[in-house]
Amino acid sequence: MFHRTYLHHDPIAISYLFGCAGQGQAAVIDPVLPPQHYLDEAAALGVTITYVIDTHLHADHLSTARDLAHRSGAAYVLHRSAQTAFPFHPVDDGEVLTLGNVTVQALHTPGHTPEHLTLLVTDHRRAEEPWLAFTGHTLMVGDLGRTELASDPEEGARALYRTAKRLKGLPDHLQIYPGAFSGSVCGRTLSGNPSSTIGFERRYNTALAITDEEAFVAMMLQDIPPRPVDFEVTRALNSGYATVSAS
Template identity: 35%
Template sequence: MKIEQIYTGCLAQGAYYIESNGEVAIIDPLRETQQYIDKATNENAKIKYIFETHFHADFVSGHLDLAKKTGATIIFGPGAKTDYEAYIAKDNEVFNLGNITIKVLHTPGHTLESSTFLLIDKNGKDHAIFSGDTLFLGDVGRPDLAIKSDLTKEDLAGMLYDSLRNKIMPLADDVIVYPAHGAGSACGKNLSKETVGVLGEQKATNYALRADMTKEEFIKEVLDGILPPPQYFAKNAMMNKSGYTNFDTVLEKGDVALTPGEFESIANHEGALVLDVRTEQEFVKAHIPNSIFIGIHGGFAPWVGALITDLQQPILLVVPEGREQETVTRLSRVGYDNTLGYLKGGIEAWKNAGKDIESIESISAEELADRFKKFSIEILDVRKDGEYKSEHLEGDNVHHFALDYINDNMKNINPKKTYHLYCAGGYRSVIAASILKARGFDVIDIAGGFAALKKTNLPKTNYVCPTTL
């Protein structure tokens, strides 16, 4: 028996490759499926099953493409309804895989069809659970994503409480826990940076598994502090239910080198968004007018999903040489399948063609401190709510303007004013600056972010009732 976790840091997501006696099961595969096929081929094994723990909201799964390429059966838990062929398992149904078995434990709460897959070894011993978003290390899945007119988040939280206590907690302490996500995922609140654990440790340390916890206490605690889900979550879940374009087709369409002239023509005629994925330092120095920065080196896919509201938006790329296919792939992981190509030769080719470029003023923390003392300047803190509450600059003109909700809050800022932007280290503030600049705002970025500002003598404060935009 072989179990391999295939972890993708950008999405904080774990897919799983399980092989026994020449037969393979893949759990929660990513969009690009060739990696799983290659692994099976190298093991001289055949992919038999594709298990989906639930309809994922934070990424588009590769189950459809993988099934078409291998003939494997797609398996969902009870109650799942799809627009394509899939096997809907019964609670406690068992599937044979080589010398082992995989048992379906229906664990609704995160979503109604959510299921945990229990791996039983060749000796009949419970070996591991693949818990999807039902149980994370340090947390459980948020129960607010499958709300219907007759079902509230409190109802789902109650279901999750029952699932954990009736299906998960009775299992032995030495059962290994393989969750779908780790720290950084928006599918929970307090996920551990660890990606594999054991159930006994979770029973002892995970707040949601306290033995003396009542259902009412659980509902209150699991819902406390949950932020609204990113706008792309519901759209990705629908793609996972209904289907999507073949990944190879998406890659073929997007991995196209364009001359500056071709690039500009497509941008104008297709209404394409120019997405610049280089470093923030490179973008600040020179970029194509009206382009948006989201660096490939950061939390790229989740930020794209949070900020670009239309999954069908035509996209053109400015990308570091050699990372073209990677960028198209990472866009497709969150459902952005309409990439039309990339600028061949990058920004230098654009300059050499005599095309216009723009820049963003970037100043040091020390320069901001000097301006802060001499002038009345407007400052936007674009970090998350928890970061802002922990510590931020103090002043009447310091406003919390979280990047996550920038599209909702644009009406609250004045296009006649100049805004100085900072985040924690500089990545998110340049994203925000690029969006504001493309919409006609005058912006100045603070290099180094709050980490650099903390070293100045600017007034800082812990949580006070904030001026939130």
């Protein structure tokens, strides 16, 4: 299995290219850069992009996922609950996507947004259990994602509490690769380290450590970071309900 991480600073985000080099199949997670970047990277590795996956419909930046999927011939993947003006490849909780010797299990992890996905990745050449999770803006290094950009803040916080309990049940050794790092408006106390493990976050992530739902909701509704500029328009653009002006 190969795995490439791309850190972006304008906007602050992380995208990924990974897959099975032996079988020549790859997926891209949360693309931000122009599609040609990922196409060039895939070509250099001798792989074909089979899936382009957005962990959620972003409100802080424009996704290039649909354009990349169109140009690569890949399926554009979202959770089935995503509300869009365009067709996509829907996945349900527990569904598995195959990339040669690598499999990707979709977990529905709402809270940051209602349709949010976490993706558990297994390299079957190494073991028959996942070794990493792409967690998007749900579980990040040092914090959990804000909950009011796509839903009622309290409703989102209660969904995120249930999601956090589920993620805490994953094995300690599981590596996590989130969709943002320090400087992103999608969290409060994000680390500049772009990866971690479930065990480390369970021990040192203050938000993840809260075990009482009411205390968790109260925490999530305090000290909410400033909202991204035009976040509603950005999410509408990523959902296909708005178009970029030619001017």
